[in-house]
Amino acid sequence: MSYNPHEIRKDFPILQRKTHDNVPLVYLDSTATSQKPLAVIEAMNEYYRRSNANIHRGVHTLAEEATAMYEEAREKIAGFINAPSSKQIIYTRNATESINLVAYTWARANLKTGDLVVLTEMEHHSNLVPWLMLQAERGIELEFISVTEDGLLDLDSYKTLLSRTLRHAQGGAPKLVAFTHMSNVLGTINPAAEIIRMAHEAGAITVVDAAQSVPHLKMDVQALNADFLAFSAHKMCGPTGVGALYGKAELLESMPPFLGGGDMIKEVKLRSFRPNTLPHKFEAGTPAIAEAVGFGAAVDYLTKVGMDNIAAHEHEITEYALERLEEIPGVKLFGPSADKKGGVAAFTFEGVHPHDVAQILDRDGIAIRAGHHCAQPLHEKFGIPATSRASFYLYNTKEEVDLLVNGLYKVRELFG
Amino acid sequence: MDDLYREVIIEHYKNPSYRGHLDPHDIQFADNNPLCGDHIEITLQTAADGTVKDARFDGHGCAISQASADLLIESIIGKPLDEVKSLNKQSILDMLGIELGPVRLKCALLSLKVLKAGVYGLGEASDELVE
Ligand SMILES: Cc1ncc(COP(=O)(O)O)c(C=O)c1O
Numbered sequence: 001m002s003y004n005p006h007e008i009r010k011d012f013p014i015l016q017r018k019t020h021d022n023v024p025l026v027y028l029d030s031t032a033t034s035q036k037p038l039a040v041i042e043a044m045n046e047y048y049r050r051s052n053a054n055i056h057r058g059v060h061t062l063a064e065e066a067t068a069m070y071e072e073a074r075e076k077i078a079g080f081i082n083a084p085s086s087k088q089i090i091y092t093r094n095a096t097e098s099i100n101l102v103a104y105t106w107a108r109a110n111l112k113t114g115d116l117v118v119l120t121e122m123e124h125h126s127n128l129v130p131w132l133m134l135q136a137e138r139g140i141e142l143e144f145i146s147v148t149e150d151g152l153l154d155l156d157s158y159k160t161l162l163s164r165t166l167r168h169a170q171g172g173a174p175k176l177v178a179f180t181h182m183s184n185v186l187g188t189i190n191p192a193a194e195i196i197r198m199a200h201e202a203g204a205i206t207v208v209d210a211a212q213s214v215p216h217l218k219m220d221v222q223a224l225n226a227d228f229l230a231f232s233a234h235k236m237c238g239p240t241g242v243g244a245l246y247g248k249a250e251l252l253e254s255m256p257p258f259l260g261g262g263d264m265i266k267e268v269k270l271r272s273f274r275p276n277t278l279p280h281k282f283e284a285g286t287p288a289i290a291e292a293v294g295f296g297a298a299v300d301y302l303t304k305v306g307m308d309n310i311a312a313h314e315h316e317i318t319e320y321a322l323e324r325l326e327e328i329p330g331v332k333l334f335g336p337s338a339d340k341k342g343g344v345a346a347f348t349f350e351g352v353h354p355h356d357v358a359q360i361l362d363r364d365g366i367a368i369r370a371g372h373h374c375a376q377p378l379h380e381k382f383g384i385p386a387t388s389r390a391s392f393y394l395y396n397t398k399e400e401v402d403l404l405v406n407g408l409y410k411v412r413e414l415f416g
Numbered sequence: 417m418d419d420l421y422r423e424v425i426i427e428h429y430k431n432p433s434y435r436g437h438l439d440p441h442d443i444q445f446a447d448n449n450p451l452c453g454d455h456i457e458i459t460l461q462t463a464a465d466g467t468v469k470d471a472r473f474d475g476h477g478c479a480i481s482q483a484s485a486d487l488l489i490e491s492i493i494g495k496p497l498d499e500v501k502s503l504n505k506q507s508i509l510d511m512l513g514i515e516l517g518p519v520r521l522k523c524a525l526l527s528l529k530v531l532k533a534g535v536y537g538l539g540e541a542s543d544e545l546v547e
Pocket of ligand 1: 031032094095096097124126127180182183184209211212232374
């Protein structure tokens with residue numbers, strides 16, 4: 001049976017709505033956040049209608065149900081990325097918090113002045129600022145794998161960075177490589193397994209910012225051999241307010257806890273405490289329970305549709321979109337060709353600011369994003385303050401790409 | 417086609433009359449809109465009688481931010497500085513002749529914010545200047 005996005009669209013109530021002047025919504029902003037299928041909305045509703053209670057330690061029926069639902073969702077998420085155990089899935093608020101968790105616990109326990117942390121020039125601010133903060137506090141060294149004109153990582157520059165040792169009396173060897181699996185601007189899918197293998201050979205551990213890859217590609221953390229991997233539910237058909245950090249068990253075991261409070265402890269005395277076992281050690285306070293349940297439902301939904309089908313569909317749409325966008329005079333696309341990227345098309349339009357592009361398209365119900373997309377250094381590298389970005393997911397159609405292209409011709413006309 | 421993109425706005429965006437930089441100048445100020453990366457610099461020469469002798473704006477950004485800068489400069493040349501100080505959000509909206517949502521309002525008001533911070537000789541441009 002062939003994949004039919006028109007059938008998929010029926011699962012998403014919001015895609016049935018109209019915007020201005022009764023025009024249908026053309027949602028091309030899933031890289032910022034995806035829409036939610038009815039199954040996810042209903043799962044959270046059902047949780048609140050039937051089972052709402054605080055989790056763990058409770059013995060009454062609702063508390064047991066709520067705890068079971070929360071933990072079942074964790075199992076589903078673990079299965080979805082092929083984690084060896086659900087104990088290695090830490091619930092967080094989002095990918096940003098997952099990365100910060102590593103920066104606050106593992107990194108503060110293991111990195112000292114002069115240690116080298118390798119990032120890339122295409123990072124989202126959430127995988128840059130935590131390391132800049134650590135640099136200000138600890139004096140770690142930061143270096144960046146460079147991005148080529150085509151929007152690919154220059155692995156030769158990476159090799160050079162890794163081979164650099166003992167620049168400082170105190171150290172200087174690469175200790176950590178933190179990189180995005182898929183760029184939210186260029187769409188580039190980075191060779192994560194290779195980057196990780198090279199990091200390990202140099203004695204460094206890795207943080208994979210998988211905020212854009214887990215929603216769109218079949219993820220296997222064991223095949224990648226990732227040490228830490230961060231993602232958000234809201235970009236993969238789940239709710240806002242919940243995300244996950246995957247970590248290798250021995251790393252998670254060895255790290256100090258993150259936030260202190262209820263649930264993350266085994267025992268508390270007035271003058272001491274013992275932290276809880278995994279994964280609870282990193283989950284202080286009452287978590288986003290309904291959202292975790294919704295996260296589990298999102299994983300079920302994506303699994304049912306099939307991640308391979310989703311990736312193939314997105315590839316087809318992206319190839320078509322790049323081809324159509326390229327033919328518009330004045331449009332300049334950023335990032336590699338369709339075979340090396342996910343469903344993201346960032347572009348500039350000669351003589352028209354991205355905000356004006358987005359605003360004019362909005363009149364036709366077309367939702368794209370304009371700005372630096374939380375990747376200011378990357379835009380600076382390409383010498384532009386901002387881009388317009390259309391992005392595609394399982395529910396987008398070629399007809400929507402055509403509407404986008406028609407809208408861009410209108411922009412052209414208006415700004416002549 | 418679209419209220420927001422009235423001809424006058426597109427015209428001032430594409431062919432601004434007051435884009436540039438005055439040297440020498442008596443007043444100079446620049447600021448960004450961090451949300452969009454819009455950037456506006458204003459340079460201004462004052463006359464002995466306390467009026468604006470000449471002024472220019474420079475920078476980059478969306479049609480709304482650049483057109484309102486051009487319209488603003490056009491409106492203040494020859495005017496007493498005291499009158500410039502009394503300009504507010506409504507003055508800009510009247511010049512543009514459109515209504516704006518909260519996000520685009522920031523684009524429209526950037527040039528006035530920069531102008532008033534400069535005229536008042538402030539270290540920083542704050543949103544209160546244009547309320
Ligand atoms: C590549 C990448 N990393 C990290 C993030 C941060 O995700 P969140 O805001 O859900 O923490 C995003 C979201 O835009 C992203 O695209």
